[in-house]
Amino acid sequence: MSSTPHTIIVMDDHPLVGRGMVQYLQALWPGVQVHEVRCWDEVLAVVAAQGAPSMLLADVWLEEGNSLERLAAWRDRCPSSPWLAISGDDDPAIVQRVRTAGAQGFVHKQATPETLGLALQALLDGSTWFGAPARAPATPAPREWPVSASALGLTARQGEILQLLLRGLPNKRIASQLDIAESTVKEHVTGILERLGVRTRVEAITLLRGRRLELP
DSSP, rough: OOOOOOOOEEEESSSHHHHHHHHHHHHTTOOEEEEEEESSHHHHHHHHHHHOOOOEESSEEETTGGGGGHHHHHHHTTTTEEEEEOOOOOOOOOHHHHHHHTTTTEEEEESSSHHHHHHHHHHHHTTOOOOOOOOOOTEEEOEEEEEEEEGGGHHHHHHHHHHHHHOOHHHHHHHHHHOOOHHHHHHHHHHHHHHTOOOSSHHHHHTTTTTEOOOO
């Protein structure tokens, strides 16, 4: 990436995801100033104190609602700062919805860190990013080695939660799908990260890349 210092705001209401993004950006781009926030009001506070950033990375679904509803206000306040939407939403229409809303780019939370880096550079160069170029037809699909929850030292329930975590789902969605309390999900996520020897969800996804979690 460019050596020019930039300021980036990361808006995600899940601390593990937000901090993982911050750590990745700082490792990818030494000298970058990254502000981690969890809601729109905190975005406005950073802009008021620091001025318009080089970019805003915003999770589509926040506890306060759909962040894309703030796009018009963002363009009015920071017209030269691109909006890169991120989400773990499995809805196949999510990319088109983000594009229609007026964001300059979209990266799924299951994308590789390298893909995020390419998207960042594209937007900072004044372009857009709504997906990596398609693979050539002759390129074989990557192989994935199966691994069980027990092989990772996890319980069956932790395995179920990890499978959804690897798909980029936030705690609230995981709790809803498994019909358990969100606080229970948080406790399990903490235990999963400790067992895997990582600190963030992003690190867990990176650690397990190339392996397919199989449940009984």
